[in-house]
Amino acid sequence: MKNLTIIGLVLLAVSILLFYLTANNFTVNDLGMPHIMGILGGIGIGLIIGGMVGYVSKGSAIKAEQRRKEYLQLQKEKEELEKQAAEIARRESELRQQKTYTNQNPQI
Template sequence: MTYSTFIGVLLIAISVAMYYFTNLDYTRFFSDKEFLVGITGGAGIGFILGGFLGWLYKYKSVNKANAEIAAEEKRKVAEQKAQNELAVNQAKIDAQQYKDESGL
């Protein structure tokens, strides 16, 4: 998101500089084929770059979220495993204590 914001601000600054420091003839803008091709080509490049940067930003955040979810699941599995081992050990201790108390 910061990349697209920076590029957008840079493009606006360039367009403002072009507007104020160049001699533009407004009468030929919409009649020249080159101008219309430039407008549509510039818009196309802008959409391509914006789409790519948006995908890149989203890809990073999705991977980060997936990594956090995977780490949380690993922690839960390790905790469950420890509880199961504790339960098994407690069952063995209880069985041994029952044997000792019953005299078998």
Template structure:
């Protein structure tokens, strides 16, 4: 947004410079209706373009933030699932050992 403001100021200064370089330059002519309409039209177009660019950039930043949040949530879920898998594997090995111990005395 700051870049758009800077570009708008530069373009406005360029418009005044070009108007000043006109052969029949007069400061009073700057405020004639036709010139004021041109200035107001330029400002209006700039505001419309700036609003559209701001809307698009805000939408994309919101989408990126949502993606980041989902990614962090998925990482947390993955860690929780890994912990559960480790616990299940540990319980399974303990259960297998108990079964083996129960079956060994029967084999002798």
């Protein structure tokens, strides 16, 4: 939205400058068809540029949201793998304890 506002302000400043340079003694009665066409053309250009900027901004926002979701999914998978690794390590330590116990206390 910041880009759209800045582009709109720049286009407005350019149009005011051009209007001031071309019409020194302008009154409301002098408003004619060329001025209306210029105003509509400026609005059209602003809408076209605004649409393109909005399209690009929305596309990048969607990509950022997708990357964030993928990152969260990877974090969940990492936590699950860490839990599995902890469970495997716990089982291995229990098996080692059982082996040492059976080796130390053989039954006849």
